[in-house]
Amino acid sequence: MNNHSSQTHLHKMQRAILLGFLAVALSLVFWSVVRSEAILARDDNPRLVEAELRIQRGRILDRNGTVLAHTVGEPDALVRTYPFETIGPAVGYYSFRHGTAGIEAGFDEILRGESEEFTAVFNQQILHTPQIGRDVQLTLDAELQATAESLFGSVPGAPHGALVLLEIGTGDVLAMVSHPGYNPNRLDENFDALVQDETAPLLNRAVQGQYQPGLVLQPFILAAALDQDRIQLEGAVLNANRPVPVNGEVKRCQTTPPEEATWADVLHHRCPGPMQDLANLLGLGGLDNIFMRFGFTTQPELPLNTETAELEPLSDPLQAGIGQDNLTVTPLQVALALATLGNDGRLPTPRLVTAVEDENGIMQAQPPAPTAGDAVTGRAARAIRQLLNKEGTLSFAISALSGPDSRNGWYLALTPADQPQYAIVVVVEDSEDLEVVHTIGVGMETAVINSTAP
Template sequence: MGCCCACLPNRRAVGETVPERVRGVSLLISLGFLIVAFALGYWQLVAAADLLQRSTNPRIVEEDRRIIRGEILDRNGEVLASSEHVGEIVQRNYPYPPLAHVVGYASTRHGKAGLEAAFDPILRGSQGTDWESTLRNALLPTERQGSDIVLTIDLRLQRIADEVLGDRSGAIVALDVGTGEVLALASHPSFDPNTLDERWEQLAADPSRPFVNRALDGQYVPGSVFKIITAGAALDLGIAQPDERHRHEGDLIVEGFRIRNTNHPQLTELTFAEEFAWSCNPAFALTGLSLGFGEHIDFNKFGPPQAYVWEPRDVTASVDRFREYADRFGIGKPVPFDLATAAGRISSGDTMTAVGLASTAFGQGDLQVTPLQMALVAATVPNGGHMPVPYLVSESRGPDGHVSVRRTGPPGRQVIRSTTASQLNQMMKLSVETAYARPAQIPGIAVGGKTGTAEVGQSGTPHAWFVGYAPADRSGVAVAVIMENRGSGTEFAAPAGQRVLEAAMRLGY
């Protein structure tokens, strides 16, 4: 039987392709092993610590049910958070729920927030405050006991801050001018961390946003309290003097935008200090426009009753100066702090028109600030132009009560010259003594302050602001108050600030 050679397989061809296929398969297998080895190495060596610490890690969740977390205490030893046994489970307890935005919560279902999250390694004992605690917790994890942390918060002052805010949305920050210690930090509405698991869905859907820490993350248009920064820039640059008297009856028109002179109808002759105390928008719009010209500001242009029409000029240098001083005062960047903070902003874009600069200089425009930022602005004035660095946690203590870590505020920075701060201090005292901030007066104590009624749109009720400090002749306590959509800063925020400052003085600060 014959056969056709063409039907026979080509043995040479088969012999040549098999090794190539083997090499290809081997290469794929080797590459697969390399990928697996790299992934294992990454997850075990690089990302292991992060994975182990995640609140969703079943091991961590199970550990948290048995760990006796350290207590969180106020500066006087009042308990703000503690652990208690409920059967075999350890449960967290919060004796003063309104401080939830500071203390936070530790939940096996919803994770951790606030200082419970920020200082979790210390509180849960995985980062011991001494080598004996660290070793004991590593060898005997089922008996782990965390370390306590002590806050700068004074619960007595905190209660006052919460009381004056009441059921209105807003925030109050009070801090030690000299040290940066935060004495009170209130944010309303708040929530009860003791019932967090049961009410989570309701709280998360609440349109009033109770989870938002308004003192740190709330970003608001500041209104006239921002004039502290504009005035500080003008005084520091030497283009305005507090006691120079001039006549002022007219409005200001900038490229067709009219800024009305309505805040001091009883005064037609006044000083720059009085323009500040009576919160004159045209005067501060002109101040902002003039920051980069290197010329003394001529406020006499406001003398005639008819409006002063600003002559258009290139405001690039003034915008740069304005941004420089806003940046010096910390606007537009997060405050270094024990909890995360919002940055605020100077403007919504990289450029600013003359109209934008004019309105921003008196506290409107696209400005956004946080209450913590404005408390620090206030603290800078009586502190010789030096802005303190705020902090919340002053020390940690091991389970045996031994203080192993004691913290103080890091060095602050010089924002304006001490002579400028002294001038600004006198202007803020004048505001409390004679003008819109009078409701902040404390009998027998010199108080510096500034009110703001911040417009939030044509249909919205303005935010009420007050920032100030007492006493004005030494480093005492600074406060910032924001009441959302409340109206007049003089009528609502200044009395609230007065109560907090008066309580602080009574407590010996």
């Protein structure tokens, strides 16, 4: 009887042990097979953390090979470094804690060196060799970028705003400034303050800042109206300097036109009254078509976050004709529209990357982007250019209302004036003094001309 009881007890223990082993085996299968991908993907996975910290990201270079971002240090203490401390809005940032932005985000897989090639995967996962990223070369010019940044910094009061410099023929972005910006080398220590900062230094105003355009739209509407034979530049305009109520203010021409004014005078003197007459003639459908053809209603495609709030439809042609309706624009959109006038009516497609390193270490050139289409004819574009060309400078400056209590200064320029190759757009927020935006714009023009001088 005792013998039988002992055997029974032993069998129960054996079953319990077997069940325990079975449970352990099932658990191992569950976590190593069923849930393996979820475990590997967890942010707190020590293996992932260690692997991420050992990745030597590729370099980001300017158009001339100048380093804009690179990874330095020993394999167990790598640091992402940006030699140009104000490059943040243009290049973006990489942070283990806060992720990526800008080009660092748009080309993250390339810069990380992600590869599905068997040898690379074997070396990284089995032999634990460090992951080496590949280089990306941008259209930016480091010297022009630094000059643009310094121009904003040199103006008293450290104005908020943006600057975009484009090469007209290619759509290449040579400089992109958003002010105030941030130092990507100090992102981790300043991140919380940057997020809470009411001046929004992490916002790339050049591609995401939405501004009510005001009479910035004037050259483009006039070019389209001229193209459609709705106006003649020497045609008479009645009462060009009449008062126009806008947001509780009364607006007239920026400078006084002659009593017997023409449409050319309307552009020269920045007159809003005749623009309302023209907008009423064109109607909402005509204005919509003009804004679409000049690229104001679509976001340009770039490897950056260019997302903005969805535009509401135009509602009032009289206000839309003077840029005071629902349309808002980014400085990049204005730069592309301006480049269209310099490009004989062809809307360029912007480009920010010229070459990407392949898995064999060879820089592969990225093809130039095709033009986005014809906004107006070359005849109309050249006619507006000729009107804007004064004393060898092809520029347009305007103080634009942006809501009831705000005014932004804009400066648009094509240079050289005789055969435009570059488009420059500057916006300074909350500024009625055109001298500020003019100083920045002219300084940028001078820098561009000097950089191309033989």
